[in-house]
Amino acid sequence: MKDGFIRAAAVTPKVKVADPEYNAQQIIELINQGASRGVKLMVFPELCLTAYTCSDLFFQTSLLAKAREQLSRIIxxxxxxxxxxxxxxxxxxDGKLYNAAAAIHRGKLLGIIPKKNLPNYSEFYEARHFCPGNERPVFVSWEGGQVPMGMNLLFRCSNLRNLTIAAEICEDVWVPCPPSIRHxxxxxxxxxxxxxSDETTGKDMYRHELICSQSARLVCGYVYANAGEGESTQDLVFGGQNIIAENGTCLVESRRFTNESICADLDMERLDSERRRMSTFPAPEEARREGGYMIVDFELSLDSAVNTNAQTAQADGLKESARDVLRFIDPAPFVPGDERQRSRRCEEILSIQAMGLKKRLEHTxxxxxxxxxxxxLDSTLALLVTVRAFDALKLxxxxxxxxxxxxxxxxDRTYNNACAMAAKVGAELREINIRQAVSQHFTDIGQDMxxxxxxxxxxxxRERTQVLMDIANQVGGLVIGTGDMSELALGWATYNGDHMSMYGVNASVPKTLVRHLVRYYADTCREKELADVLLDVLDTPVSPELLPPEDGKISQKTEDLVGPYELHDFYLYYILRYGYAPSKIYRMAVQAFRGQYDNGVILKWMKVFYRRFFSQQFKRSCLPDGPKVGSVAVSPRGDLRMPSDACSRLWLEELEKLG
Structure with missing residues (x-):
């Protein structure tokens, strides 16, 4: 539970129909296994204590009594x-039967959640055996005491403020207005x-989309545990498709037709941050009052979940580490890992950039x-976007x-690539050597060469920017900005130099994504000579080329000076998208970049990032217009309203404590 992560599990025991004693033993063993893996939240399938497929055996008093007895054993x-x-x-x-879920913790029954929506169509006959559950909680007797029973129960972790859990049962999520919306x-x-949920052809894909979509719509974690092998196959087969999703992303999913226990670490801080950011997500007090919700408090130990042995770590696809988070942490959060999604994203971003510039050209x-x-790289992307905009305008x-x-x-390499690129796209190329102008300026201000x-x-x-602005005045055109979001985040731009333009098409594109956009263009342009130039640009070290070359090669490499852009983009994403603390970002970066950067290097460049991010805000406070393309941007008119003189001490002190 360190850094706001909570380890959840969805498990499918192999049951025997109408044998609560056997099923309880399987449940107990799975709980023990979960505890050894640091699991804090565990979800079992519907009616798994008896098996879902008992049918009219649910009317048997002996079965119901044995189920209560075995629940007591589990507790x-x-x-x-x-x-x-x-x-x-x-x-x-009160003489009626309900399809329910029992919530238990540390030897206590905390509550009973009944199912509201009972399917009674096709292969389902639940209304034959069960009554729809009550929404507002009532108290029921349990072993000499009283426990709440009702759909509107919220299980709130008293020592982890952003963890509040509610339950629904199977069909409840398939109806037009699921209880989880209210919850x-x-x-x-x-x-x-x-x-x-039984298996029919294609149902697994719909089920996957349903659960992931519900977690996205509700900005929540969703832990779905499904029945599997052991249920009666008289007429149906259950495949045990378990899913753990978070805000639209499937963190882990089990294989079908194999009873599996799946685990993932839900990021409660991420969910909390998303809801806090979304002004359209309402405060909960009114919904609680109108729904008659009851809050049941419980407490979890705050120790960090760990992998206890190599076998467990291997099963989870992790290297054995007490600090590992049980979820995939993408080292390139701005870049889709799937090639098809990446191509789609690149096409979409190029279109957004071009449409933004097209509108500005039309308006002016x-x-x-x-x-x-x-x-x-950056000026290459800016040119390619400009070509698209001009083609759209038929200019x-x-x-x-x-x-x-x-x-x-x-x-020579960059110069020749610039010349070749302009020729290949059919643009006009003008060479203006600024050596003499800059040398004269040095003489004027007394700068030693x-x-x-x-x-x-x-x-x-600044001389280059002056030239561009003056030529734009001559031709009645716009200076197209080339700087990307990563450079702006670090302040790696000359104030009133390359920092300035009339429209900055790359202003919200991170450096790690710039590379993929240029590569995508090279792969799809169907012009081999242009593609060859673009690929050579991709192979050229990132540099402002402001210092003399050594033996004709670039001597000033940006990433040697400010650090690897893939690290800075990682920091940028989690700082601005979710507002994470430095210690949490560091922990995630260590896991994401394991084997690529050692911990000291990651920490070193984190400190550089925070120092520059705060000190260079004044450059971002007066950025030119430019289109937003993703969920993170640094425009002072949109996503980042930050004082230019804010103090960075709070964040840097936290980093110093890390080592």
């Missing part, structure tokens, strides 16, 4: 287990579902664009003015 066995478990079973109240509006952050009546083309590509401005750090300080570098960047 006693859970006394020293720090697990909140939901177990499906039949429950009798989430009342404050539930995790929904559990005890289910017995401009038929010309000016791009400072260096032969590097001649010769109205795109590519300006290459060699100076002290320009290498051999002093390669920040003034030496920035003078070149």
């Amino acid at each position: 006693k066995a859970s006394r020293d287990k720090d697990i909140l478990a939901f177990i499906g079973m039949p429950w009798e109240r 989430s509006l009342a404050g539930a952050t995790v929904i559990v579902n005890c289910s017995a 009546g401009s038929q010309h664009a000016v791009v400072g083309l260096s032969g590097g 001649p590509r010769t109205n795109i003015h590519c300006i290459t401005m060699p100076c002290f750090g320009t290498t 051999d002093n390669h300080d920040v003034a030496y570098e920035n003078s070149q960047a």
Whole structure:
């Protein structure tokens, strides 16, 4: 439970129909296994204490009595287990029978949740045996005491403020207005579902989409446990498809037709952050009051869940580490891992960028664009976007003015790529050597040519920007900004130099994604010569080329100076998207980049990121317009309203404590 993670499990025991004693033993063993794996929340299938397929045997008093007896046995066995478990079973109240889930924790029965929506169509006959459950809780007798029974029960972890759990049962999630909607509006952050959903052709795909979509709509964790092998196959087969989803993402899913226990760490801070950010997600007090909700408090130990042995770690696909989070942490959160999704994302982003520029050109009546083309990644992407916008407007590509401005750090490789690229897309290319102009400026301000300080570098960047702006005035066009979001986050731009433009098409594209956009264009442009140039640009080290080359090669490599962009993009994503604390981001980065960067390197560049992110906000406070393309952006008019003089001490002190 460290850093807001809670380990959840969806398990499918192999049951015997109408044999609660056998089934209880399987449940107890699975709870013990879960405890050894650090599980805090465990969900079992619908009616698993008796088996779902008992049919008219549910009318037998002996079966119902034995189920209650075995529930008591399970509860006693859970006394020293720090697990909140939901177990499906039949429950009798006032002469009526209910399909219910029992919530137990550390030797106590916390509540009974009945099923509301009873399917009575096709292969289902639940209304023959059960009554629809009550929404508002009532108290029922249990071993000399009273426990609440009702759908509107919220199980709130008193020492983890953002963990509140509610339950629904199987069909409840398939109806037009599932109870989980009300539960989430009342404050539930995790929904559990005890289910017995049989297998028919194609049903698994629908079930997967249903659970993931529900978790997205409700901004919650969803733990779905399904019945499997052991249920009667007289007419049906149950495949045991278990799913753990979080805000639309499937964290883990079991194989069908094999009873499995699946585990994943739900990120409660992420869910809390999402709901806090969404002004349309209402506060829960009114929903609780109107629904007559009852809150049942419980407490979990705050120790970090660990893998206890190599076999468990291997089964989870993890290297054995006490700090591992049991979920995949993508080292490239801005870049889809699936190739088809990545291609779709690239096409979509290029279209957003081009449409943004198209509108700006239309609005201003401009038929010309000016791009400072260096032969590097960012200016390459800006040119490709501009070409798309011009094609959409049916403007001649010769109205795109590519300006290459060699100076002290320009290498033949980047210069030749810039020239070739402009020619291949059909744009106009102008070469303006700025060496003389910058040298004169150095003379004017008394700058020693051999002093390669920040003034030496920035003078070149500002001279280039002046040239671009003046040419734009000459042709009546717009200067297209090339800088990307990663550079803006780090402040790796010359104020009023490359920091400035008339429309910044790359302003919300992170560096790790810039590479994929250029590669996608190379793969789909169907022009081999252009593709070859783009691929060579991709192979060129990232550099502002402001310092003289060494032996004709780039001497100033950006990532040697500010750190790897893949690390900075990782930090940027979790800082801005979810507001995570530095210690949590560090822990996640260590796991995501294991084997690639050691812990000291990760921490070093995290400190650099935070220092630069805070100190360079003044550059972001006056950014040019540009289109937002993803869930993270740094525009002062949209996603990042941050004081330019905010103090970074709180975050840096937390990093210092890490080592």
